Every structure is written in C-alpha cells, then in structure tokens.
Amino acid sequence: MHASLHLPGAAVILGLLCVAHAAGCQDRDQPPGLRPALDATPIASASVHRPDKLSGVSTDRRDSLGRPIRAACVTCHSLRRPDALPTSTAELDEFHVGLRFEHGGLSCASCHVIGEQDTLRKADGTLVPMRDAMQLCAQCHGPQLRDYANGAHGGMNGSYAGGARVRNHCVDCHDPHVPAFQPSMPVLPPRDRFVAAPGTGEGAHR
Amino acid sequence: MTQTTRRVALKVLGATLGASAFAHAMEPLRAWSKDLSLDQFLQRHYKELTSEELAEGIRRLERETREEYGREVTIRDIRPQEGVQFGYALSLSVCIGCRKCAEACHVENNHDRRTNNSYIRVLEMDQGSFDMEKGDATYEHAVPAKGKYYMPVQCQQCDNAPCVKVCPVQATWKEPDGIVAVDYNWCIGCRYCEAACPYHARRFNWTKPEVPAGEINPDQGYLSNRIRPQGVVEKCTFCLHRTREGRMPACLEACPTGARVFGNLLDPKSEIRWVLENKRIFVLKEELGTRPRFFYFFDV
Ligand code: SF4
Ligand code: SF4
Numbered sequence: 111m112h113a114s115l116h117l118p119g120a121a122v123i124l125g126l127l128c129v130a131h132a133a134g135c136q137d138r139d140q141p142p143g144l145r146p147a148l149d150a151t152p153i154a155s156a157s158v159h160r161p162d163k164l165s166g167v168s169t170d171r172r173d174s175l176g177r178p179i180r181a182a183c184v185t186c187h188s189l190r191r192p193d194a195l196p197t198s199t200a201e202l203d204e205f206h207v208g209l210r211f212e213h214g215g216l217s218c219a220s221c222h223v224i225g226e227q228d229t230l231r232k233a234d235g236t237l238v239p240m241r242d243a244m245q246l247c248a249q250c251h252g253p254q255l256r257d258y259a260n261g262a263h264g265g266m267n268g269s270y271a272g273g274a275r276v277r278n279h280c281v282d283c284h285d286p287h288v289p290a291f292q293p294s295m296p297v298l299p300p301r302d303r304f305v306a307a308p309g310t311g312e313g314a315h316r
Numbered sequence: 317m318t319q320t321t322r323r324v325a326l327k328v329l330g331a332t333l334g335a336s337a338f339a340h341a342m343e344p345l346r347a348w349s350k351d352l353s354l355d356q357f358l359q360r361h362y363k364e365l366t367s368e369e370l371a372e373g374i375r376r377l378e379r380e381t382r383e384e385y386g387r388e389v390t391i392r393d394i395r396p397q398e399g400v401q402f403g404y405a406l407s408l409s410v411c412i413g414c415r416k417c418a419e420a421c422h423v424e425n426n427h428d429r430r431t432n433n434s435y436i437r438v439l440e441m442d443q444g445s446f447d448m449e450k451g452d453a454t455y456e457h458a459v460p461a462k463g464k465y466y467m468p469v470q471c472q473q474c475d476n477a478p479c480v481k482v483c484p485v486q487a488t489w490k491e492p493d494g495i496v497a498v499d500y501n502w503c504i505g506c507r508y509c510e511a512a513c514p515y516h517a518r519r520f521n522w523t524k525p526e527v528p529a530g531e532i533n534p535d536q537g538y539l540s541n542r543i544r545p546q547g548v549v550e551k552c553t554f555c556l557h558r559t560r561e562g563r564m565p566a567c568l569e570a571c572p573t574g575a576r577v578f579g580n581l582l583d584p585k586s587e588i589r590w591v592l593e594n595k596r597i598f599v600l601k602e603e604l605g606t607r608p609r610f611f612y613f614f615d616v
Binding site for chain 2 (some may be wrong): 143144145146147180253257260261262263264266267268269270271272274278283291293294295296297298299300301
C-alpha cells in the first residue's frame with residue numbers, strides 16, 4: 111500500500127479520485143473523507159540530541175551577542191595533564207573548584223579516565239567516547255534504558271509518526287554529577303475562576 | 317442538527333435566563349463588524365458546511381483576526397487520518413509539576429493572556445492520595461515538594477464523553493480519531509458541557525481573549541487553536557492542528573522530564589502501545605465509565 115503510493119501513476123489516479131470525490135461531496139451530510147495515515151513510527155529517523163556539555167564547559171564569559179562562551183575540554187586539558195584523579199570534589203583546588211557532586215557513592219574515577227578528557231570508562235574497563243555517555247549511564251540504570259529504548263523515558267521533539275524526531279540525551283535533562291531534578295519554581299501561575307478567591311479572579315462569576 | 321434546533325435552543329435559553337440575562341448573554345452579537353451578516357453569524361454546523369462555505373468561513377475568520385488582533389494567520393481544516401486513534405500517557409513517577417506543559421499549551425493555543433488560561437491544570441497531590449478533587453492547582457513554591465506528586469489533568473478525550481451527551485445543540489462531538497471537538501461557531505455558551513465534564517477540562521470564554529499580535533500563533537486549526545470568540549466553550553484537542561500531521565502535541569515537546577508519551581493506539585509499534593502493554597496504567601475516575609484516551613502510569 112505504501113510502496114504503491116510512491117508510483118507517480120498511482121499518485122495521479124489518487125489525485126483524480128480526490129478531485130472527483132471533492133466535486134461529488136460538496137454537501138457534508140456524509141462525513142468528509144479521512145486523510146491517509148502517515149508512515150509508521152519513525153524509530154529509524156529518530157536521532158539523539160548531542161548536548162554541548164559532553165564536549166566542554168561553560169565559562170563566566172559572554173560573547174558580543176551575550177551568549178555564554180563555552181570552552182572545549184581540550185582547551186585546558188591539552189596543556190595540562192592532571193597527575194591523579196581526586197577521590198572527591200572536595201580535593202579540587204585549582205580547576206573545577208566548587209563542583210557539586212551528588213550521584214550515589216561514585217568517585218571521579220568511576221567514570222573519568224586520567225588524561226583522556228573525551229573518554230569515559232565503564233565498570234568493566236571498556237573505554238567509550240564521551241558522546242556515547244548513555245552507555246555509561248545504562249550500566250546502572252537498566253530500567254531507564256529499557257524505557258528509553260521504547261520511547262517511554264526522556265523528552266523528545268518532532269514527529270510521533272511520518273517524520274523525523276530528535277530525542278534527548280540523558281545529560282540533556284540530568285546533570286551527570288547531580289542527576290536528580292533540582293527544585294525550581296513552576297511557571298504560569300493559574301489565574302482562572304477555579305483558583306482565585308471567590309469573586310476576585312479574572313472571569314469570576316458576575 | 318439543523319438550523320432550527322439551534323434557534324430553538326437559543327430561544328429556550330432566552331426563556332430560561334429571562335429577558336435581561338438573555339440580552340446580556342447575547343451582548344457579543346452587538347459587537348458584529350459591519351460586514352458580518354446574520355447568516356454568517358448563524359453559519360451552519362461544521363459538519364454540514366459545504367467545502368465552499370467552510371472556505372468562506374475560514375477567510376472571514378482570518379480577516380477578523382487581522383482586523384481585531386493585527387496578525388496574519390492561516391486557519392486550516394485538518395481532517396483526521398485513516399487508521400489513527402490518538403492516545404496520550406503520562407508518567408506520574410517522572411512529572412515534577414513544573415507547569416511547562418501548561419505554559420506551552422497557553423502559547424500554542426492562543427489562550428487569553430490575562431487569565432493565564434491553559435487546557436492543562438497541574439494538580440499537586442499528597443503522596444498516597446488519588447482523589448483529584450483534593451489536588452491543588454495553585455501551588456506557588458519550588459517543585460517537586462516533599463511528600464507531594466504532580467498530576468497534570470487535561471481533556472481525557474473520553475470515548476464515552478459526558479460533555480458530548482449533554483450538549484443541547486450538538487456543538488461538540490467525537491471525531492473519528494478520538495478527539496472531542498467543539499464548533500466554536502455553533503456553541504451557544506450554555507456551559508452544560510463544562511458542568512458535565514468530570515475532569516474540569518472545559519473552559520468558558522467570559523471575555524474576548526486578549527493576545528498581543530506578536531504572541532499569536534499564526535498556525536491555526538479551525539477546530540483547535542484559532543482564537544475563540546467570547547461566550548463559547550473551549551477545550552484541549554491534543555493539538556490536532558499538529559498531531560493530525562504527525563507532530564507531537566506542544567505540551568509533550570515542552571515537558572523537560574519526558575513524562576509524556578503520545579501516539580497512535582492502532583500502531584502496534586508505537587510508544588504509546590508499549591506503555592499500555594508494559595506499565596501499570598490507570599485512568600482518572602474510571603468508575604464513571606467515561607473511557608478516557610488519557611492514561612497515567614508509574615515506572616516500575
Ligand atoms: S457550552 Fe458546551 S453544551 Fe453548551 S452549546 Fe457549547 S459545547 Fe454545547
Ligand atoms: S511539563 Fe512535564 S514535568 Fe512539568 S508539569 Fe507538565 S508533565 Fe509534569
């Protein structure tokens with residue numbers, strides 16, 4: 111069915127049918143025709159967003175347009191190779207000072223590799239490029255990975271069918287160093303008549 | 317569903333409300349632009365419009381939006397797709413109550429700016445409680461709060477919809493893809509449907525919606541996010557102007573936690589089907605027999 115739709119001949123015939131249909135269907139006592147269904151779910155055309163934070167850190171500087179300037183990891187790490195990975199953020203005294211870390215009982219070396227700023231190490235010792243960080247997260251977060259693989263975890267943008275989709279990467283939503291969502295103020299306080307004090311809200315009973 | 321039915325209903329409404337209240341309810345009629353005839357105001361029901369009448373109605377609405385709101389907009393009549401039945405699911409384990417979904421709805425659907433109107437009400441609930449009537453929609457503190465969980469509620473697009481049954485003029489009905497739609501030009505504003513909806517999903521336009529020209533979403537659907545007139549009822553349509561073309565609803569794209577899953581219930585490979593088949597699912601007020609298309613689930 112779908113394949114035949116790609117034939118130009120079929121398209122022309124369908125087009126003519128539609129014209130004929132529209133002409134014969136001026137009166138809408140009959141329910142108007144349905145649109146043909148879109149292609150099935152585009153798992154194949156789904157791509158995963160690649161967050162900036164996998165390749166650099168933000169600095170306190172801004173460019174002429176006011177956007178924060180980011181520095182690639184390699185900017186500093188090509189000049190200086192740390193001697194050893196600290197066991198906790200409290201030991202950071204020169205770089206990354208003040209980094210907050212609340213991610214179970216992990217230490218820096220649980221994920222990071224000394225001198226390899228663009229690489230992560232899994233528990234079994236395998237090295238994975240930073241951009242594949244999801245593999246690292248997946249080692250411990252199996253249920254989330256399963257749900258992600260089935261489209262039931264993680265935000266996305268684009269199409270549910272018939273088009274492209276960009277899916278969030280784990281670190282789009284979770285700070286890997288502090289993965290839990292931090293409390294923040296909600297937006298759009300409601301001001302409808304259900305929630306205002308009686309008689310005061312916009313559109314209150316008059 | 318004829319012209320007569322609606323006129324009769326208007327008369328009955330007039331008799332019920334009394335003369336002065338009726339005059340008040342009919343106030344918007346006096347605000348007609350000069351070139352809007354009575355026939356245009358009393359245009360036929362959406363389902364009975366010929367394609368020409370519909371096109372003419374759309375041109376008129378586009379012109380009115382230009383004149384009254386100062387914005388060029390495109391209004392389209394987007395039909396349901398064959399073999400598509402919409403379903404929506406939301407993970408209560410994940411939602412943090414940030415109301416970004418409600419805000420996205422506000423923007424996408426050209427809601428009145430003064431009232432912060434949105435088709436989504438996010439309820440703050442006590443952990444362990446399931447009674448949505450006890451939920452609080454007015455919380456103003458950092459979320460997620462301790463001991464609470466969050467339950468966004470919008471139209472559940474019921475298969476057995478109480479709002480559709482009570483409408484005296486059939487201004488609201490179930491579309492073939494499961495969306496409960498409203499003909500804003502046919503609605504007489506009696507608000508029976510608002511009273512009938514167990515999910516408080518319907519909103520009434522007490523005043524003419526105020527939206528600054530620059531904030532109007534110009535991509536509009538005849539049955540969805542075109543600017544609604546004063547005095548009619550409106551509701552969530554699962555963003556049918558987006559979803560009937562395969563796009564995600566605005567609230568889903570805005571959700572920073574990925575709590576929302578949308579799709580075609582008839583597509584066995586869809587995410588929504590996976591959720592329904594693999595998660596612990598419940599629907600709100602199941603005991604009422606409304607058969608919602610909106611599902612809540614927990615991560616296990
Ligand atoms: S307010 Fe609701 S019940 Fe009344 S006419 Fe409009 S859609 Fe129908
Ligand atoms: S945007 Fe997502 S997380 Fe925020 S309240 Fe809505 S459903 Fe919940």
